[in-house]
Amino acid sequence: MTETFGGFDEIYGHDSVKRLLSAALNHDRIGHAYIFTGPAGVGRYTTAKAFANGIVGTSKAQHPDIITVTNELYGVSGKTDAILVDTVSEMRKDIFIMPYSAKRKVYIIPKADTMNVASQNKLLKVFEEPPEYCTIIFITENHNKMLPTVLSRATVIRFSPLADSLVAKYLIERRGVPESEAAVKAVIGGGSIGKALEVLDSAEPGELRSRAISGLRSEERRVG
Numbered sequence: 001m002t003e004t005f006g007g008f009d010e011i012y013g014h015d016s017v018k019r020l021l022s023a024a025l026n027h028d029r030i031g032h033a034y035i036f037t038g039p040a041g042v043g044r045y046t047t048a049k050a051f052a053n054g055i056v057g058t059s060k061a062q063h064p065d066i067i068t069v070t071n072e073l074y075g076v077s078g079k080t081d082a083i084l085v086d087t088v089s090e091m092r093k094d095i096f097i098m099p100y101s102a103k104r105k106v107y108i109i110p111k112a113d114t115m116n117v118a119s120q121n122k123l124l125k126v127f128e129e130p131p132e133y134c135t136i137i138f139i140t141e142n143h144n145k146m147l148p149t150v151l152s153r154a155t156v157i158r159f160s161p162l163a164d165s166l167v168a169k170y171l172i173e174r175r176g177v178p179e180s181e182a183a184v185k186a187v188i189g190g191g192s193i194g195k196a197l198e199v200l201d202s203a204e205p206g207e208l209r210s211r212a213i214s215g216l217r218s219e220e221r222r223v224g
Contacts, residue, residue, distance in 0.1 A: 007053050012170050034157055035143050051137070068110065074090035123150065167189050
């Protein structure tokens with residue numbers, strides 16, 4: 001049985017997701033592929049890292065059997081941050097190398113929905129005959145951009161925007177932001193901790209108030 005390390009306790013919200021992934025770890029039922037899909041900044045990557053830590057059995061920030069896939073990692077140059085086909089080719093070679101020290105190895109692919117058809121097709125061989133020790137976590141904002149053949153072989157985990165109160169709580173507890181300011185930035189963030197953090201130092205107080213009021217009015221119109 002794989003031991004969990006409490007990493008999910010550090011994640012704000014997404015209780016149903018955390019229960020699902022904790023059960024997979026506790027019962028040693030780890031799939032070969034997952035798609036974490038939802039808005040940017042709500043905790044998809046943070047959750048993927050915590051899940052990966054549980055899979056390989058570590059509480060460390062870095063582990064050789066947890067690989068975050070980027071073009072730079074494999075020395076692939078390009079004018080875009082989209083995951084390129086050459087990157088996927090190198091990743092595929094690496095996948096068939098046994099784990100360094102853990103029983104499993106985990107690949108996390110941020111912005112997986114930027115992969116074009118050729119890049120995704122490169123992974124189909126892995127999906128058809130996956131090594132027993134390998135798990136791939138795709139992170140997307142729109143999982144419908146993934147090929148049907150990829151979607152059919154992966155478990156889709158949906159992340160929703162967080163409640164404003166949770167975003168404010170994060171800002172207060174993790175960044176020491178005063179309550180009143182945290183409440184404003186939470187509204188501007190629209191359910192995304194990442195977006196709320198972006199505005200911490202990027203706007204004057206008057207602009208923050210205007211954006212907060214605008215956000216509240218938009219929410220009122222949506223609910224009404």
